[in-house]
Amino acid sequence: MLLIIEQCLNGLQFGLLLFLLAAGLTLVFGIMDLVNLAHGSLYMLGAYFAATFAAFTGSFVLGALLALAATLVVGMVLEVIAMRRLYGRDHLDHVLATFGLILFFNELVRLVWGPEGLSLPLPPWLLTSVPILPGISYSAYRLSMILVTLAVAGFLYYLVMRTRIGMLIRAGASNREMVGALGVNIKLLYTLVFGIGAALAGLAGLMQAPILTVQIGMGENILILAFVVTVIGGIGSIRGALVAALMVGFIDTLGRAYFPDLLRMVLSGAAAATAGPALSSMLIYLLMAVVLVVKPAGLFPASGK
């Protein structure tokens, strides 16, 4: 029972983390119609920045904040230099160009930080576990990750739905020329949106940094999960991204934890031990296949796309 609750919380935490990545992807796609494979590189940069700044300043929180600002800036610079020229082009162009950027960023990181991974140690106050229910305690760091992500999701909703900038962003998504004609600096707006997407990816990366090793290519595997999330949720829909991210987070975490045991009830021990890890990593892709058969445009298809 204890373990199940802990695994559920882990699933929630992983799902929310995926949401941060998928939200950035889907925001950039929904508004600029841009497929950004290099999103995972920004995740990686967030982690590297955090490890570096935390070591430099000696403070985890300060390092994280600086890393967040740095990925925002990198994202905006990237938009001005490269991404801006890709709007309105074929999706294949986006795939190729951002694939080139992945190679570039991976090599750049290897050049600057070296081929060995970094680690980001947690401060003592986050290393403890806190009681969440009578008799059940949970890692303080993972709990704070859940809270931070929820706060960010709320902020994102407020920003897009309740502020003037959000209104302009939504207007720009439906008709770029019209918003431009009304005197809005649409270029700057797009730069900002891309920067926000980059910062979300950076935040996901820097929060994962203490749990995993900070290493080259860390963004690529999780990027594919983020793709699965956006496909399930419906590309361009932030609400869909949230729902799908939670589904994928729970199924992946609980599947890895319990699926091999379930399999053992059906198959013999040896066969289950062989097939278990392979099959449990397939679960989310099966979920995606099922969703596609039922709803080819995802659970929450963005209107007008």
Added chain:
Amino acid sequence: MSRSLTPRTVAIVLMVAALALLPLYAKLSGNIFLLTLFTRILILALAAVSLNLILGYGGMMSFGHAVYLGIGGYAVGMLAHEGIYSGFAQWPVALAASALFALVIGALSLRTRGVYFIMITLAFAQMAYYVLSGIARYGGDDGLTIYKRSQFFPPLNLSDKMQFYYVCLALLYAAIYLVWRIVNSRFGMVVQGVRSNELRMRAIGIPTYRYKLVCFVIAGTLCGLSGALLANHTDFISPATMYWTRSGDLIVMVVLGGMASSFGPLFGAVALLVLEEVLSGITEYWQIILGPLLLLVVLFARGGIDGLLGSLSRGKEAGHG
């Protein structure tokens, strides 16, 4: 268009001649590395030719094409691991397994289009990658060493570098011819029609989904052959063969060479892999040059090498006329 010597024809003839003579040069100069490199280039060119069929002619942006390299390779590797070395068993299994995988993945993925299709093919390819990484019997993450290459009737011996090179070359030309025949058939015309305007093709009564699926399966099967060759070439197969960056490489080859052109993928494969070789000779951090280079190709040279040769031809004709 006149059938005279256009720059494109000249380039193709030069390439064919160079590839035919390369083993002789390698043997005379003792540069065996060159032969190994170009065998690899031919094999990946074959994969790019198959991708060009769906990407260039069919407009299906598959980002998981390298998965068939892995499936074809694992068919050879797994059978060899179980003691079956006959190529007459290994290669048909490689082709059939690739076709089957393409059928299942295609049937699901082709329900969607555009950016969904890109992401889904990518995700399914990664699924296969993780599944094969998890199978401990066949080496898991570490991969599988293949101790004996596929056995055919004597005197054909794939362990002979020169013979293997020519086998790859012959299969590559056969694939280029096959794709050329396909795209010029009624079937190919329909597939290209779907690329331009699927709605219109459906309106005139063509079941576009089936056409696309068949095309997808042909491309997957052809790439499975490339996988079987690649496993024989490296005497090794691991999940890394089908990692998604390899799928990206194949797309780069097709676009760099020029989409929807018969010899484009071959030019693209030669250009990319030779460039990699040259750049990695200059600096250890060669991808820092290659990455932005790709960006520049996308921004400024969209037609690829074939487009470049084509525009040279048109320039020449304009000069004459």
